[in-house]
Amino acid sequence: MRILVTGKDGQVGWELRRTLAVLGDVIAVDRTQLDLSNPEQAAGVVRALKPQVIVNAAAYTAVDKAESEEPLARTINALTPGAMAQEAAKLGALFVHYSTDYVFDGEATQPYRESDAVAPVSAYGRTKEEGERLIRESGAHHLILRTAWVYGVRGKNFLLTMLRLARERDRLRVVGDQVGSPTWSRLIAEASAALVQKTAKSPVAETLNLTSQGQTSWHGFASVIVARGAELGLCPNVPVDAIGTADYPTPAHRPAYSVLSNEKLGSTFGVALPDWKTALELCLGDLKV
Numbered sequence: 361m362r363i364l365v366t367g368k369d370g371q372v373g374w375e376l377r378r379t380l381a382v383l384g385d386v387i388a389v390d391r392t393q394l395d396l397s398n399p400e401q402a403a404g405v406v407r408a409l410k411p412q413v414i415v416n417a418a419a420y421t422a423v424d425k426a427e428s429e430e431p432l433a434r435t436i437n438a439l440t441p442g443a444m445a446q447e448a449a450k451l452g453a454l455f456v457h458y459s460t461d462y463v464f465d466g467e468a469t470q471p472y473r474e475s476d477a478v479a480p481v482s483a484y485g486r487t488k489e490e491g492e493r494l495i496r497e498s499g500a501h502h503l504i505l506r507t508a509w510v511y512g513v514r515g516k517n518f519l520l521t522m523l524r525l526a527r528e529r530d531r532l533r534v535v536g537d538q539v540g541s542p543t544w545s546r547l548i549a550e551a552s553a554a555l556v557q558k559t560a561k562s563p564v565a566e567t568l569n570l571t572s573q574g575q576t577s578w579h580g581f582a583s584v585i586v587a588r589g590a591e592l593g594l595c596p597n598v599p600v601d602a603i604g605t606a607d608y609p610t611p612a613h614r615p616a617y618s619v620l621s622n623e624k625l626g627s628t629f630g631v632a633l634p635d636w637k638t639a640l641e642l643c644l645g646d647l648k649v
């Protein structure tokens with residue numbers, strides 16, 4: 361099985377190179393080989409390589425910057441994935457794509473299910489939501505995996521930012537009124553490989569939530585990062601103050617509540633990620649020197 365992975369050095373793409381390696385020949389590419397800001401070029405690469413599976417881990421993920429660069433974010437997150445999925449449809453290939461909790465407005469009070477109405481409140485969220493639609497409309501076999509609050513041992517993410525800030529500052533201020541589910545990139549990649557193995561050879565068209573169990577606020581996440589990080593010698597144990605969203609102004613609006621129900625992932629595919637604290641502990645173990 362030939363598997364094309366885009367965004368090979370991103371948080372998820374990096375981990376996919378390892379988890380997919382046991383399933384077939386992985387061709388992992390970065391923007392120099394496949395540029396998602398250029399739909400024709402990206403589609404041409406898919407046409408030339410003729411993979412049986414495409415895992416699109418590349419994306420425009422700078423949430424605040426997307427507010428002033430929405431056309432570029434739209435090309436990368438929606439138009440090009442749509443064009444690549446059309447090529448996948450012609451090849452009969454499986455197209456695996458990642459989406460986000462930010463497709464929801466955050467007004468819910470219980471975990472979002474896949475069938476709940478989307479209503480993004482940011483440019484990033486709008487471009488990711490459009491990407492989902494274009495992939496569904498392409499006619500390709502597809503898995504759209506909605507994940508959230510992704511962190512890991514490399515790349516730009518909240519875990520590494522909090523450890524760094526705890527080393528640089530006397531105290532941290534972090535929003536306590538945005539609630540979601542932190543999810544380790546490695547577990548996303550493990551689950552993705554399991555799903556590819558289960559679906560690569562049969563027709564599939566599914567949107568699935570894929571996050572760690574449990575929920576917390578960014579402040580709750582930061583508090584555990586600093587407390588455990590200090591115990592592991594990764595940062596000093598500085599105080600972490602809870603603040604409101606209004607006290608931390610950003611260009612993009614973020615959903616206040618974006619917990620995703622993983623019921624469908626478990627009942628349909630028998631896949632479940634551990635709760636966020638267990639996963640964070642596993643990840644911190646990798647950071648400890």
Ligand SMILES: NC(=O)C1=CN([C@@H]2O[C@H](COP(=O)(O)OP(=O)(O)OC[C@H]3O[C@@H](n4cnc5c(N)ncnc54)[C@H](OP(=O)(O)O)[C@@H]3O)[C@@H](O)[C@H]2O)C=CC1
Nearest residue numbers: 367370371372391395396397418419421458507508509510
């Ligand atoms: N990060 C998060 O918190 C969440 C992410 N997701 C989704 O999960 C998926 C993976 O995210 P994650 O691994 O965190 O993302 P990262 O930002 O870590 O990685 C994205 C990758 O995409 C690449 N990329 C960006 N622009 C282009 C381009 N024009 N052409 C080719 N490659 C490009 C980047 O390359 P370069 O380094 O050169 O820019 C980078 O390797 C994405 O679909 C994202 O939307 C969903 C929910 C939460």
Ligand SMILES: Cc1cn([C@H]2C[C@H](O)[C@@H](COP(=O)(O)OP(=O)(O)O[C@H]3O[C@@H](C)C(=O)[C@@H](O)[C@H]3O)O2)c(=O)[nH]c1=O
Nearest residue numbers: 421423460461462508509510518533534535578608614
């Ligand atoms: C650095 C920092 C951030 N914050 C706030 C800002 C924001 O509300 C929250 C998280 O900050 P971030 O910039 O990491 O968040 P953000 O980039 O919005 O993270 C999102 O990325 C995209 C790609 C997704 O798909 C989402 O699931 C989500 O993970 O914490 C503080 O309160 N204090 C701080 O010191």
Ligand SMILES: [Mg+2]
Nearest residue numbers: 421422423424
């Ligand atoms: Mg960010």
